[in-house]
Amino acid sequence: MDKKNVFLLLLILGTAFWGISFSVTKLAIGHASSLTFLFYRFLAATIVLSVIFVKHLRTINWHSAKTGAILAVPLTLGIYLQTLGIKYSTASQCSFVAGTCVIIIPLLKAVFYNTVAPAKIWLAAVIALAGLSVISLNANFSVSIGDLYTISGAVGFGVYLIKVEKLSRADHIAHTVVPMFAACAMITCCLALVDTSSNWLPESNQFWMGIAYCALFSTAYMYTISNISQRYLSAERVAIIYLFEPVFGAIAACFILGEHLTWRLFTGGSLIFAATLISELKFDRKAVILEANAIE
Numbered sequence: 001m002d003k004k005n006v007f008l009l010l011l012i013l014g015t016a017f018w019g020i021s022f023s024v025t026k027l028a029i030g031h032a033s034s035l036t037f038l039f040y041r042f043l044a045a046t047i048v049l050s051v052i053f054v055k056h057l058r059t060i061n062w063h064s065a066k067t068g069a070i071l072a073v074p075l076t077l078g079i080y081l082q083t084l085g086i087k088y089s090t091a092s093q094c095s096f097v098a099g100t101c102v103i104i105i106p107l108l109k110a111v112f113y114n115t116v117a118p119a120k121i122w123l124a125a126v127i128a129l130a131g132l133s134v135i136s137l138n139a140n141f142s143v144s145i146g147d148l149y150t151i152s153g154a155v156g157f158g159v160y161l162i163k164v165e166k167l168s169r170a171d172h173i174a175h176t177v178v179p180m181f182a183a184c185a186m187i188t189c190c191l192a193l194v195d196t197s198s199n200w201l202p203e204s205n206q207f208w209m210g211i212a213y214c215a216l217f218s219t220a221y222m223y224t225i226s227n228i229s230q231r232y233l234s235a236e237r238v239a240i241i242y243l244f245e246p247v248f249g250a251i252a253a254c255f256i257l258g259e260h261l262t263w264r265l266f267t268g269g270s271l272i273f274a275a276t277l278i279s280e281l282k283f284d285r286k287a288v289i290l291e292a293n294a295i296e
Helices: 003-029 034-052 061-089 089-098 099-114 119-135 143-168 176-192 205-229 235-241 246-257 264-280 285-295
Strands: none
Touching: 003 034, 003 061, 003 089, 003 099, 003 205, 003 235, 003 246, 034 061, 034 205, 034 235, 061 089, 061 143, 061 176, 089 143, 089 246, 089 264, 099 119, 099 235, 099 264, 119 143, 119 264, 246 264
16 A cells, blocks of 8 residues: 555544544543643653654754743643633534634734735634534523633644744754653643642543543654654645544544534534635645636
């Protein structure tokens, strides 16, 4: 099988791992604080990634450690807020709301970097906002705290991905992965130490199984595969593959947590999915014209 197709399948498998992690995380944090869960998750991921990226450990210097720490701040914020969102909302709903990150990125660039967002991005933003309204707005036109946390987390992820994009153009980003997750572990450890509700040794098996799953599959596996796949797949194609995540998230929530796919979630989720797809598709007028001429 061609390498491109192999990594295509591996990435799709990874989006399934990501989607399932919403349900796994909800089960895990039901028995402990979110901060201790994230600390152990980042710590385990750092150990696993140290083994995977062992050759890059030799090239770690003050610059790469500093870069990793800078990236860790928005990444930790994004994951922490998303974890809080999962705690106060359904896993299926969070998976769709978190998918708006793809649309948030070009909007952040337009605001803070004065880049011009194409018309399709604004169209996608309007459609996604309509989808969020269908999912999140209650009868009194208020938004649940879980959805607010998840949307805020998506903004944090957006900032993180923009920084990764800028840094990857100037330097090789692989040797910052281990320092980044080590910094994430340190940040969440410090926050957990001042959190009076932190339970450092929960007796729940679901807690430790959740950490193992998220560290191995949601973090170590996906960061390794996505890093290697960039050699064979375009960024646009990878971004479209990531659209499978909320679909897998909703399916997993139905089977693992027994959540029901309501008409609001189905309608709003479909709008968000469509908006994300529109934001990633490339509309090539020349290709369309040539194809039309060929048909004639």
